[in-house]
Amino acid sequence: MNTDDLIRKLATDARPVRRQLPVGVLLVIWLATSIIPVAGCMFACGARPDFAEAIRQPALLCQLAALTAVAILSATAAIRLSIPGCERSTASRRAAAVLVVLWIAALIAATFGRHACEAGPGAPCSLDVALVTILPCAVLAWICRTALPLRPAVTGALIFAASASIGAASSLLVCPGNDPLHLLTWHAAPVLILIIAGLAAGKILLHKPPRQP
């Protein structure tokens, strides 16, 4: 088909469209839906037995703050990356990556700093991370896919980073384990695995090649 014919065809197909909601509104919608699985996890598993005491510990508070920041920054970056021309700088993405790296580095450092560390049993913790990730991941992927993710792999990684951070934060609220090796093995590792999986998933699920109407 030559270009003039294509233009005629596209113009004939032009219907009024509803504009994409602003980035801030989409982020709030996503955050609101992310609370549902977190609440569900706390309801199903119950808060950690030492919750009142643990929540005052700087180590836990820092992790929760970092994970919340990663979630918000990654989700914002994913949404912006899905709207052509919206992402003016890579600051959000880089900040999220730095926070994840710092979190893992802090856990590794704490592991070496202790005399005896035990990963201990932790499959349920990883399962919590994965299960809580599902809904935020699905909602954010839907938001991004209804726009136009021009970099599907990176967008996928950001979606999984945002959602897995919510999952990791949720698991910290229910898991009583404080051992850094346990946190590294059963809480942080699943987040890393999910981010890598997000690269591949994004490439497959978010790729929107140009298709004639």
Add this chain to the structure above:
Amino acid sequence: MDAAARIVRAMNPPGCDTDEAELGRLMCCAQEGDQNAYALLLSRVAVIARDFARREMADPSGSEDVAQDVLITIHQARHTYDPARSFAAWMFAIIRHRLVDHMRKVRRIRSREVTDETVLDAAAAQENDDATDLLGDEIREALARLPESQRRVIELLKLESLGVAETARRLGLSESNVKVTAHRGYAQLRKLLGRNRP
């Protein structure tokens, strides 16, 4: 005026004074369903995309393909344009990514296929002779099962006996694109006709 807006102004066809604000206005009208405004916008964008692709690509023969991909992408993503943001930034994000996608595709094809025109000419000549010998009905049925781009090329080359240059002109493609498409079409026909034989 930012860099993208300057490029938009510089790429206007001669005599056309469309600037970024005007393109943004046309896009807003298009979002409301104004087909005339949309057609005008797409014509302008096609020129900009084609010129940009020609400047960026080592082989500018694919610039028309890039321009068409950009137009289709704009059609798919027109709901994402926000009048509060720069139209040029929105448009060039799409143009840049489709250009990169096209260049990756070309690189993939070149790494796997022969594009030496003398080899393709010889293969096409042999294939054309072979194709003439096949049964009429069977080949028409197989032809109908080909992807539209391959079917159109083979129909024009074989059924309407047009040359490669004329076929390329009619379809808005480059001559090498026509030859590669014909080559693939013949290979697919051989597969389809090979399956039908006991």
